[in-house]
Amino acid sequence: MMHVTTDFPAAAHEALGDKSLQAALARMRQGFVSGRASAVARLPEFDAYRDAARAIRDHTLAHLDAYLEIFEANVKAAGGQVHWCRDGAEARETILRILQSRGAKTIAKGKSMVGEEIELNAYLEANGVRPVETDLGEYIIQLRRETPSHIIAPATHVSKAQVADAFRAAHTLLPADRSLAEADTLLAEARAILREEFLNADAGMTGANFLIAETGTSVIVTNEGNGDLSQTVPRTHIVLAGIEKVVPTLDDAAVLLRVLARSATGQEISSYTTFSTGPARKDDLDGPGEYHVVMLDNGRSALLGSAFHDMLRCIRCGACLNHCPVYGAVGGHAYGSVYPGPMGSVLSPALAGIAAAKHLPHASSLCGACEQVCPVRIPLPKMLRAWRDVSFDRGLVTLRSRLGLAVWTFAARRPALYRLATALTAKTLQKHRAWFRLVPGLSGWLATRDFPASSGRTFMAEWKARR
Amino acid sequence: MLAVPPKNPSVALLVTCLVDLLRPQVGFAAVTLLERAGCKVSVPESQTCCGQPAYNSGDRADARKIARQVIETFAGFDYVVAPSGSCAGMVRIHFAEFFADDPVWAAKAMHLADRTYELTQFLTDVMGVAEVSAAHPGTAIYHDSCSGLRELGIKDQPRALLNTVNGLKTNDYSGSEACCGFGGTFCVKYPEVSDRIVGQRVTELAATPGDLLLGGDLGCLINLAGKLARTDSKLRVFHVAEILAGDAGPAIGEKS
Numbered sequence A: 001m002m003h004v005t006t007d008f009p010a011a012a013h014e015a016l017g018d019k020s021l022q023a024a025l026a027r028m029r030q031g032f033v034s035g036r037a038s039a040v041a042r043l044p045e046f047d048a049y050r051d052a053a054r055a056i057r058d059h060t061l062a063h064l065d066a067y068l069e070i071f072e073a074n075v076k077a078a079g080g081q082v083h084w085c086r087d088g089a090e091a092r093e094t095i096l097r098i099l100q101s102r103g104a105k106t107i108a109k110g111k112s113m114v115g116e117e118i119e120l121n122a123y124l125e126a127n128g129v130r131p132v133e134t135d136l137g138e139y140i141i142q143l144r145r146e147t148p149s150h151i152i153a154p155a156t157h158v159s160k161a162q163v164a165d166a167f168r169a170a171h172t173l174l175p176a177d178r179s180l181a182e183a184d185t186l187l188a189e190a191r192a193i194l195r196e197e198f199l200n201a202d203a204g205m206t207g208a209n210f211l212i213a214e215t216g217t218s219v220i221v222t223n224e225g226n227g228d229l230s231q232t233v234p235r236t237h238i239v240l241a242g243i244e245k246v247v248p249t250l251d252d253a254a255v256l257l258r259v260l261a262r263s264a265t266g267q268e269i270s271s272y273t274t275f276s277t278g279p280a281r282k283d284d285l286d287g288p289g290e291y292h293v294v295m296l297d298n299g300r301s302a303l304l305g306s307a308f309h310d311m312l313r314c315i316r317c318g319a320c321l322n323h324c325p326v327y328g329a330v331g332g333h334a335y336g337s338v339y340p341g342p343m344g345s346v347l348s349p350a351l352a353g354i355a356a357a358k359h360l361p362h363a364s365s366l367c368g369a370c371e372q373v374c375p376v377r378i379p380l381p382k383m384l385r386a387w388r389d390v391s392f393d394r395g396l397v398t399l400r401s402r403l404g405l406a407v408w409t410f411a412a413r414r415p416a417l418y419r420l421a422t423a424l425t426a427k428t429l430q431k432h433r434a435w436f437r438l439v440p441g442l443s444g445w446l447a448t449r450d451f452p453a454s455s456g457r458t459f460m461a462e463w464k465a466r467r
Numbered sequence B: 001m002l003a004v005p006p007k008n009p010s011v012a013l014l015v016t017c018l019v020d021l022l023r024p025q026v027g028f029a030a031v032t033l034l035e036r037a038g039c040k041v042s043v044p045e046s047q048t049c050c051g052q053p054a055y056n057s058g059d060r061a062d063a064r065k066i067a068r069q070v071i072e073t074f075a076g077f078d079y080v081v082a083p084s085g086s087c088a089g090m091v092r093i094h095f096a097e098f099f100a101d102d103p104v105w106a107a108k109a110m111h112l113a114d115r116t117y118e119l120t121q122f123l124t125d126v127m128g129v130a131e132v133s134a135a136h137p138g139t140a141i142y143h144d145s146c147s148g149l150r151e152l153g154i155k156d157q158p159r160a161l162l163n164t165v166n167g168l169k170t171n172d173y174s175g176s177e178a179c180c181g182f183g184g185t186f187c188v189k190y191p192e193v194s195d196r197i198v199g200q201r202v203t204e205l206a207a208t209p210g211d212l213l214l215g216g217d218l219g220c221l222i223n224l225a226g227k228l229a230r231t232d233s234k235l236r237v238f239h240v241a242e243i244l245a246g247d248a249g250p251a252i253g254e255k256s
């Protein structure tokens, strides 16, 4: 099971007070949102592509078993191997076994959210293999010993100065007088270090944005080219992917790629889109000697046919995070899961259990901005509500909310009583507004916001009097 | 929707719990607008609330019971109109979900859903109201409420009507379509996060020229007005119906 820490309110409180994080979030809110908007405006048929993308994902999920078998057969036909893993532990062991049997001591890793989901790095380190993250953002958070705060921009919460500090602490050969003040000096420094790592790595790992059944191909998109080096330079290439990542054909992948980059970063297409099919063939000039695909379930198959089925359409573009007012206020770490924001608040309870993630479905104003931008039209608010239903049924809601709701419902179902109660409240609101500070729940509001006065009479009473 | 709306349709006003309790004048403004459009307005006495607090808290059983009550209370009218995108959306979009396994009630829910509208949408799209007789000087910034905008597609209707108010200009701000942080029970459960979100809207509003802040949902408006009151903003906050009906008294939060 995936690991989630539960204390959203405390973590959110801390995040709201973190000045450097808030500055980073302000930049992020601006950049991603306007980037997507202008990319979408440049492609008038974008919504038609979204419909097509959704249809492809729906079709694939409806026949997932068949497409997975076709994918496996085609990976084998290309000379690769597929490893099926029920959960994180199986995937970690499988990967370690592959590495140990080749005597691998270091592994260069392209960005993989599934790798984060199964906490692979800690496991590899504990077992004598050194993982090196090669995506710049992942590299930064690896040095800082953090989890990602965004699914496509893992270090979006880190400032330039903090990156410089992390580099100075880790790169011991770095001359003290070399400036790391600007983004390009930081980049040059990371590039110099990572170059060596690529050349010396015994194995390489990537995630997969898509897996193509008809050809047995894994597809990654990056803006740094690090994924290409991770998978072509070392002897062994391991792909780590969730089982839902498969699509039927190359044409299908092309449709999904069209909506992916536009939704994610506002690019027409990422700088690098790399298709890998099997190990290097006899006449290939480069490429790995071995090609493994580690396929992780970890709770995904249980979502098929459930109220959360549609979540499996997700292509991890991050648009729902970028447009979420709650994510924009508190950032990713407050969610306590490697999958933050709206998609995470639906997925985390599914992968970690609702008891562990009980706050997350409630940490949303249900404003619907996520669904509005999701390239595969996942009804995220509907699924957040579905988790709230489960959470209510299992008694995971606080006693205070339960009581408040019970009192309100009791009155709402009895119109005469309701009239009386609202008339009384209106009077109290007119005469004794200060009392409302004592009402749990309202005190938080009143700390920072006014609450309007009442005329002392409800509409219903006034209406009766006038007509 | 009825294929051709009757000339003088009977309309039941779904007052909404917030208007009932906090700002009755919005209800009266809605009645004025509906009557001017030729509707025969009733206010069913047994109405309470549309059930969103239960629905959004995961209490399906109670939400369903309240939905039944709403369906019964509002049966028999040509239309049901609410001065709220959120409550109209609840009836139009969500009620049917409760009765997936109950064809009789599902049919009743759908029947009601089809004739339930948010106020400005009803006036323009159903009654064909193209202008209002009201005057108000100044520039109004409009805040779209999330449910109205994203569930019901309300965007142009209130602006079109406002643009016919004598002396009034309308304006958008960069946060017009963004959540204000109210979110019903959300602002009670996570007041700090809610406050930060409304703080962002208020900062954006400060950068926008305007005299009034208008919207179609009282929840969002008391949230925005409540936060604006703690700044030096001069914006006066009203429900759109109050301005359209031409009877703007004290703004939200002002002494009456």
Ligand code: SF4
Residues within 6 Å of the ligand: A263, A313, A314, A315, A316, A317, A318, A319, A320, A321, A343, A370, A373, A374, A375, A376, A377, A378
């Ligand atoms: S849920 Fe939709 S918007 Fe969010 S990451 Fe997945 S595909 Fe992107």
